[in-house]
Amino acid sequence: xxxxxxxxxxxxxxxxxxxxxxxxxxxxxxxxxxxxxxxxxxxxxxxxxxxxxxxxxxxxxxxxxxxxxxxxxxxxxxxxxxxxxxxxxxxxxxxxxxxxxxxxxxxxxxxxxxxxxxxxxxxxxxxxxxxxxxxxxxxxxxxxxxxxxxxxxxxxxxxxxxxxxxxxxxxxxxxxxxxxxxxxxxxxxxxxxxxxxxxxxxxxxxxxxxxxxxxxxxxxxxxxxxxxxxxxxxxxxxxxxxxxxxxxxxxxxxxxxxxxx
Amino acid sequence: xxxxxxxxxxxxxxxxxxxxxxxxxxxxxxxxxxxxxxxxxxxxxxxxxxxxxxxxxxxxxxxxxxxxxxxxxxxxxxxxxxxxxxxxxxxxxxxxxxxxxxxxxxxxxxxxxxxxxxxxxxxxxxxxxxxxxxxxxxxxxxxxxxxxxxxxxxxxxxxxxxxxxxxxxxxxxxxxxxxxxxxxxxxxxxxxxxxxxxxxxxxxxxxxxxxxxxxxxxxxxxxxxxxxxxxxxxxxxxxxxxxxxxxxxxxxxxxxxxxxxxxxxxxxxxxxxxxxxxxxxxxxxxxxxxxxxxxxxxxxxxxxxxxxxxxxxxxxxxxxxxxxxxxxxxxxxxxxxxxxxxxxxxxxxxxxxxxxxxxxxxxxxxxxxxxxxxxxxxxxxxxxxxxxxxxxxxxxx
Ligand SMILES: Cc1ncc(COP(=O)(O)O)c(C=O)c1O
Numbered sequence: 084x085x086x087x088x089x090x091x092x093x094x095x096x097x098x099x100x101x102x103x104x105x106x107x108x109x110x111x112x113x114x115x116x117x118x119x120x121x122x123x124x125x126x127x128x129x130x131x132x133x134x135x136x137x138x139x140x141x142x143x144x145x146x147x148x149x150x151x152x153x154x155x156x157x158x159x160x161x162x163x164x165x166x167x168x169x170x171x172x173x174x175x176x177x178x179x180x181x182x183x184x185x186x187x188x189x190x191x192x193x194x195x196x197x198x199x200x201x202x203x204x205x206x207x208x209x210x211x212x213x214x215x216x217x218x219x220x221x222x223x224x225x226x227x228x229x230x231x232x233x234x235x236x237x238x239x240x241x242x243x244x245x246x247x248x249x250x251x252x253x254x255x256x257x258x259x260x261x262x263x264x265x266x267x268x269x270x271x272x273x274x275x276x277x278x279x280x281x282x283x284x285x286x287x288x289x290x291x292x293x294x295x296x297x298x299x300x301x302x303x304x305x306x307x308x309x310x311x312x313x314x315x316x317x318x319x320x321x322x323x324x325x326x327x328x329x330x331x332x333x334x335x336x337x338x339x340x341x342x343x344x
Numbered sequence: 345x346x347x348x349x350x351x352x353x354x355x356x357x358x359x360x361x362x363x364x365x366x367x368x369x370x371x372x373x374x375x376x377x378x379x380x381x382x383x384x385x386x387x388x389x390x391x392x393x394x395x396x397x398x399x400x401x402x403x404x405x406x407x408x409x410x411x412x413x414x415x416x417x418x419x420x421x422x423x424x425x426x427x428x429x430x431x432x433x434x435x436x437x438x439x440x441x442x443x444x445x446x447x448x449x450x451x452x453x454x455x456x457x458x459x460x461x462x463x464x465x466x467x468x469x470x471x472x473x474x475x476x477x478x479x480x481x482x483x484x485x486x487x488x489x490x491x492x493x494x495x496x497x498x499x500x501x502x503x504x505x506x507x508x509x510x511x512x513x514x515x516x517x518x519x520x521x522x523x524x525x526x527x528x529x530x531x532x533x534x535x536x537x538x539x540x541x542x543x544x545x546x547x548x549x550x551x552x553x554x555x556x557x558x559x560x561x562x563x564x565x566x567x568x569x570x571x572x573x574x575x576x577x578x579x580x581x582x583x584x585x586x587x588x589x590x591x592x593x594x595x596x597x598x599x600x601x602x603x604x605x606x607x608x609x610x611x612x613x614x615x616x617x618x619x620x621x622x623x624x625x626x627x628x629x630x631x632x633x634x635x636x637x638x639x640x641x642x643x644x645x646x647x648x649x650x651x652x653x654x655x656x657x658x659x660x661x662x663x664x665x666x667x668x669x670x671x672x673x674x675x676x677x678x679x680x681x682x683x684x685x686x687x688x689x690x691x692x693x694x695x696x697x698x699x700x701x702x703x704x705x706x707x708x709x710x711x712x713x714x715x716x717x718x719x720x721x722x723x724x725x726x727x728x729x730x731x732x733x734x735x736x737x738x739x740x741x
Contacts, residue, residue, distance in 0.1 A: 139643040140517065140629065142524045143367045149511060161641055186365060187628045191642025212367045213628065217354075238369040240531065245371070263369045264529035 084254045085207035085232050088179040091130055092256060092290050095311070102292060102312025103128075103303070103343060105319050106183065108135035108151040109168055110160025112323055116331075117168045120323070123332045125176050127339035133210060133314060136165055136184030143212045145267030147317045151324075162192050170204040181234060183210040186218075194222060198229055208232030210258060216249065223252070234258050237291075239279045250287050257291040259283060259310060267317035270296030272305050280309035300344040315342060356545030359668060361661035364544040366631045370524075373531045378546045380451050385553075390446065397442045398557060402432045404439075406558075408565035408722070413692040418712035421575065421719030425695070426562050426590060428726045433468050435698060435727030436558060436586045441468035441537060443554035445476050448535035455479045455534040459523040461488055461516035461582065462653035462700060463495025464727055465539030470504035472537075480504040483522040485515040488652040495731045513646045516582075516656045520630055540583025541660035544631030548660050555589025562722060563593050570720055576711065578603045579724035580703040581621070581674065582653045584660035586726035595671060603711070604663065605704045607649035608676035616648035620659040621667050621674040634661040650679040650735065653700040653727075677706035683739045685709070686729060698727030699735060 095102050105124050109117050121132055137152035137160060144152070169180050182201065189197050189211065201209070208231045211219075219233060226233050232255040237246055240263055249257060259280070261270045270276075283291050293306040294314035306313050319338065326334040356362050364374060384390045398404040406427045415423045428436040448456060456473045459482070460466030466482040473480035482499055486508045489496050499506050512518035520542075527536045541551040566574050577594060579587035581604040594600045609617035617623065620635050627636035629644060637645040637657040647657040666672040677685070682699060685706035690696045697705060704723050715721060729736065 140512070140521050142521050142630075143528065145525075153511075156643060185628075187636070187638065187644070188642030190628060191638065191640070213365045213631070215364065215366065215368060215371065218363055218365055236368045238367070240372050241368055242372065260367075260369065263531055265525045268529070 084227070085179060085230055087177050088131065088207045088232060088255045091179055092311070095130070096290065101307040102130045103339070104131045104133055104292065104312060104314040105129050106133040106135055106314055106316030107319060108137055108148065108155050109165045110137060110155035110158045111151045111320070112154065114158035114160055118171050120331070120335065121168070121172055123335040124339065125178050127336045128343070129339055130312065131179035131181065133181050133183045133316070134165065134168065136162065136182055136188060138185040138188055141185060143265055145265040145317060147267045147320050151320045162188060166200050166204045169206045173205045179207040181208050181210050182206055186211050186214040195225070198222070198225055198231060201231055202229035206231070208234060208255070210234045210236070212236055216252065227254070236260055238263055239276065243282070246283070246286070250289055253289050255289065256311065257287060257289050259291045259293045260295045261293050261306065262296060264295070266295050268296050269298070270302060280306070284309045300342055303342050303344065358662045358665035360626070361632070361634050361664040362545055362548060363633050364631060365628045365633065366544045367528060369528050370531060370544070373527070374544055374546065376451060377447065377550070380447050381546055381550050384447060384450065394443055394446060398439065402438050402442060403430065404557065405561045405565070406430050408562060408569065410569070411693050414689065417688070417692055418708060420712040421715035421717060421721050423708070424566065424574070424720065424722045425725045426558060426722060428558060428586065428724060429695070429697065429701070429728035433464070433471050434730065435464040435468070436555060436589060437465040437468040437539060438471065439557055439589070440539070440551050440554045440585060441465070441472045444535070444537040444550070445472035448478070448537070449476060451535060453478070453533055453535040455481070455530065456537055457481045457483070457523050457526050457534055458537045458539060459483045459516065459519040460539060461485070461519065461655060462651070462698065463488070463492040463499065463731055464653065464698070466504070466506070467495050467498045467502070469537045469539070470499040470502035473504065474502045481507055481526065483507050483509050483519040483526070485509050485513070485519050487514040488516065488519070491735065492652050492731050493734070515647070516652065517644065517647065524630065540585040541588045541662060542583040542630060542632060542658060548632065548662055551585050552588045552592055552662060555585050556592045558586065558589040558724065559591060559593035562590055566720065566722065572720070573597055573600050574720040574722045575599070575715070576601045576603060576719065576721045577724070578605060578704045578707055578711070578721065580654060580700050580726060581606050581659060581663060582656050582700060583658070584663045586724050588660060588662055590724040591672060602672040603707065604672050604674045605707045606674060606676045607651055607654035607682070607703055608678040609648040609650070611678055612676055617676070618647040618649040618654050618656060619676045620657060621663060622676055624657070626664070629658045632658070632661045634664045635659055635667070651682065651699040651703065653698070654703060675707055677703045681706035681709065683736070686736065695725070696729035696736070697725055698729050699732045701726045
């Protein structure tokens with residue numbers, strides 16, 4: 084288990100505070116932009132980072148993150164350069180960094196080599212939506228030995244016994260997808276969503292954080308009535324797209340404030 | 345016959361290939377599909393219905409035609425064509441669509457989605473959806489819509505919505521991405537009729553089982569005509585459904601040589617091809633572990649073939665397994681060779697083949713000189729070439 088991530092979740096929980104995490108695609112908008120973006124996020128008080136490892140065929144992503152991924156690949160970002168981002172951040176900050184992406188580039192790097200390298204640069208774990216329980220189970224021990232968390236996802240249509248199974252195998256928090264679909268859709272909190280989130284709130288041993296479709300302060304408020312925090316992805320990528328480079332740091336700070344409220 | 349060769353293997357795997365590399369959201373749908381398929385397999389009523397549909401609506405069995413002129417041309421063994429082009433809608437794709445619409449109805453799904461490359465699977469799906477009275481959306485790469493336009497028109501005539509896909513190379517891989525994204529969103533009421541023996545388990549098994557009728561008929565027909573099994577069976581390989589369909593019933597007959605022909609596009613060393621099994625490496629794509637065209641960073645490489653149905657960077661996981669087992673020999677033919685083969689068949693036999701099927705025919709050039717006059721060679725003629733007339737007309741100029 085990642086100590087940094089665990090400390091964060093414990094501290095937030097004790098203080099009754101909610102977690103705000105930001106997803107950013109490595110190598111976007113420019114190849115070398117990511118370190119500065121992450122420092123700006125840290126300055127703005129973001130609690131942890133999801134660092135996106137771009138993939139050519141991101142089936143769980145909507146058009147905004149698809150385009151960011153393609154742009155990053157066109158910029159020539161490589162897996163080792165993504166590790167370098169973490170390595171550069173680490174001496175200056177203990178912010179938890181989770182690597183998020185798809186399983187093929189990870190397997191291509193080599194599962195063992197990837198885990199070893201992630202531990203070496205002091206990343207905190209992985210979010211790999213196309214690497215479910217059944218396929219990843221054989222790596223649980225190796226991940227544990229390297230203090231890395233594999234964050235599992237659950238969706239509104241995940242059966243209750245499956246939710247328990249995922250809770251049992253999880254090591255830090257659970258990633259809750261707020262709706263069925265890809266990233267970037269507008270989430271509406273229906274009665275069904277509320278029932279789902281309430282179920283999680285009263286049944287999970289682990290904290291859970293809501294991602295997919297969280298875009299505004301309103302969403303932040305609504306979801307954190309149930310969840311321990313939220314992850315903002317698509318809307319942050321759009322902010323980066325729409326902001327000239329010189330104004331980036333200031334805009335990031337304003338954006339984070341606007342989400343937290 | 346079980347496709348899972350050893351007991352220690354995980355469910356849904358062919359050796360190390362296959363599996364379910366999918367977001368959690370799709371898991372309930374795949375479990376539901378697996379259960380529906382189990383019920384289907386064990387129900388005589390369902391099986392009878394499937395067979396009835398294939399006979400009365402699709403027009404099966406398709407002939408196993410002795411191609412006398414082609415045989416004379418090559419001066420080698422006897423060449424037979426399994427005439428999947430004579431199926432209703434013009435390709436083998438309808439076999440799978442007929443089976444899967446029965447599953448969709450069993451699961452009480454209200455909406456059907458599909459991806460298509462050449463448009464044959466899209467047409468087959470639009471056909472069965474129209475008949476079942478279900479809403480149908482077909483994702484098709486913008487590039488493919490252009491090169492296979494007649495099929496776009498057919499789908500629209502059948503009442504399907506054809507959604508152009510512009511991402512990536514705007515071909516089959518991107519259409520599949522978009523179909524998967526749609527399914528993630530609408531999984532509750534939608535069934536995804538996948539068009540080849542690809543994707544997460546149980547799709548590769550289901551599609552193979554619905555296509556194995558090709559091989560079962562072939563076996564009976566060649567026994568009737570020649571009183572023995574063939575020496576060679578050839579099929580083109582895109583995702584691999586027509587190939588596994590004709591190969592599967594012969595897998596245990598070690599004397600029957602099975603040959604899968606992929607598309608080498610502008611040449612196997614040109615970097616522009618779709619020869620996944622010849623040039624790819626194991627990876628994870630569209631929910632399955634399989635051979636994949638990818639770069640050193642694990643990014644999927646852009647495939648190329650003039651033939652939209654073969655223009656795919658992955659391949660069905662069972663083929664990856666059969667390659668490693670060396671049970672099937674996977675070879676390739678390029679654009680030019682396929683075009684030449686299409687013309688040759690048309691001029692000698694009066695049959696205009698689909699450009700996909702023409703890749704299997706093209707390999708005869710290499711194979712036939714090695715055959716003896718009493719050898720029997722069967723080619724799966726997976727579809728007809730009406731959809732390719734634009735490309736063929738260009739070629740004739
Ligand atoms: C006539 C025909 N043959 C072959 C294929 C390739 O698919 P598969 O390899 O699944 O048979 C297609 C795909 O569109 C097709 O239309």
